[in-house]
Each structure stands twice: as structure tokens, then as C-alpha cells.
Amino acid sequence: MNIADKLQTVAENVPKVYDAGKQTQHNDFWDKYLDEDVAITSIYNYNKFSGAGWKDDTFCPTKDLKVGYGKQWFYYSRITNIKQKLIDCGVKFDFSNASDLGAFYEGSTTTEVPEIDLTAIKGGTQAQRLFYGCQRLVTIDKIKTKDIIVYGNDFVSCTALENLLWEGSIGNPLDIKQSAKLTTKSIVSTVEHLNNGITGQTLSLSQTAVGNMVFPFTSEQSGSTYNSWDELIGTKANWTITLV
Amino acid sequence: MKERITLYADEGKVLTDGEIYGKIIHLAEDKDKDSFYEITEEKYNKIVEENEEEEI
Numbered sequence: 538m539n540i541a542d543k544l545q546t547v548a549e550n551v552p553k554v555y556d557a558g559k560q561t562q563h564n565d566f567w568d569k570y571l572d573e574d575v576a577i578t579s580i581y582n583y584n585k586f587s588g589a590g591w592k593d594d595t596f597c598p599t600k601d602l603k604v605g606y607g608k609q610w611f612y613y614s615r616i617t618n619i620k621q622k623l624i625d626c627g628v629k630f631d632f633s634n635a636s637d638l639g640a641f642y643e644g645s646t647t648t649e650v651p652e653i654d655l656t657a658i659k660g661g662t663q664a665q666r667l668f669y670g671c672q673r674l675v676t677i678d679k680i681k682t683k684d685i686i687v688y689g690n691d692f693v694s695c696t697a698l699e700n701l702l703w704e705g706s707i708g709n710p711l712d713i714k715q716s717a718k719l720t721t722k723s724i725v726s727t728v729e730h731l732n733n734g735i736t737g738q739t740l741s742l743s744q745t746a747v748g749n750m751v752f753p754f755t756s757e758q759s760g761s762t763y764n765s766w767d768e769l770i771g772t773k774a775n776w777t778i779t780l781v
Numbered sequence: 782m783k784e785r786i787t788l789y790a791d792e793g794k795v796l797t798d799g800e801i802y803g804k805i806i807h808l809a810e811d812k813d814k815d816s817f818y819e820i821t822e823e824k825y826n827k828i829v830e831e832n833e834e835e836e837i
Contacts (some may be wrong), residue, residue: 736809737809742799774810775809778806780803
């Protein structure tokens, strides 16, 4: 190989070397940033991806996001679709050690979020304001919950929300009245997961959303068919249901 | 299916018992309809605004 050819080869490889270095730097950053011990145990690990600096081109984790103290993790982040970004980056959430998820997505610009699991939380009040101010949020794949979870302003300003499924039992007052676009499937899922054995609790929904429900509707989750709104809420006579 | 008592607020009003609010309220079996009264939408909106500002 003559000098000219060698120089040509070096020139051709410069972008590859640059990219490899960049990738190494990227991986090193994420390895340190997602250090498991810190993520699980440290209360200083709040606001993990919060603020305007976290956008589509800065958020691409290299390994699963193990959430421990998850307070305000995506507080006012500017990632446009957290669910899709996690899929694209080949990672997922692990909520099995989540101790606090307060304001987890508050103020975020995301349009979709994957399943969020609240069942590892030991107290009731560590999951409030989950989606507070998420005005662009259309889809929450699923919320896995349990009776003691307290919903405090979780869905304030979620005016674009259409899709929301539940798993587990809802045992405290729940307010989704600002979500006028909720689908029939979402409302049915919500009602079906209200605890049948408690008294004194209230579900607040949008009058518009309930007015737009389509019956008869067969729930994929339960297999039950409902022919009317009255029939649906008749299954939860222990809950007061308000429409605003 | 159990029958419910349903309360309807007049135009421009919201029903409340001091804790819960709604233009239409499907009462739970143990709820007393006599404890509900109407307030104006303006007053209701002010209450909602105050409640939504509560920090965690």
C-alpha cells in the first residue's frame, strides 16, 4: 500500500473511530448514571431525568431502569414519547423495588408511557401527582395498583388522555374528571378495578367522556359485557361516582 | 345490578356535600342524598384550583 492509499484508509476510518469513541463515552455515561446501588437505595436519586435537558436526543439508556427512590424522575422532561424511546433503546422499567413514585412523570411532555407498577410501594402516599400536568399524554399502557395507594392529583390537566388500563384493586378516591377523551375501554377498566368491598370512596369522571361511551361493550380484561352506563356502575354500588 | 340514586345539579351549579363535587352524582348505597347542596360553578372552580395546587 502506498502512502496515498494509507492516507485514504486512515481518512475513511476517522468517522468509524469517532463513532466508536462516542459510543464508548455514551455507554460509560449510562453505566455510571444508572448505577444499580445508587438507583435502588439513594434518596438523592430523585429528578433522574427531569428538566428541559432531557430530550429525545439525550435520553437513550443502555440498560433497564431500576427504579428505587423514583420521585420526580421525569419531572418536566422534554422527551416526546418515553414508551417509544424505551422500546427503541431496548430497555424497560423495573419497578420491583420502587419505594416512592411521587410526581414521577409530572409536567412531562411525553405522549405515551409504558406500564407503571405501584405495587412495591409500602406506604399509600408515595404515588401522588404521578401524571400531574401531563397535557400531551394520550396513553398510559397500564397502572398496576393496590388498595392502599392514595391518588392525589394524579391526573390533573391530563386533558389529552384517552387510553388507560388498570390492574389490581383501586381502594381510594380517584379523580380523572379532566380527561374528557377517555375511551369506553379505559372507563370500563377503571370501574371494573374499583374495590367491591369498601365503602365511602368516590370516582370522579368527565361527563363528556361518559357521554361518549359506546354500549354494548365487552371488556377484554374481565370478559363481561355491559349494555349501558347504569349497568356498568351498578356493579360498584359501594362507590359514589361523580361526573363533572 | 343494584339501583342507585342519582342527583343532578341545575345549570351553572355543582352539587357537593363538602367533600365531593359533581354535576351528576351517582350515590353509593350508604350515601345520604340530603347531605348534598348546590354551589355555583365559579365557587367550585376556585375550590378545585386550590386543591390542585397542593404539593406532595
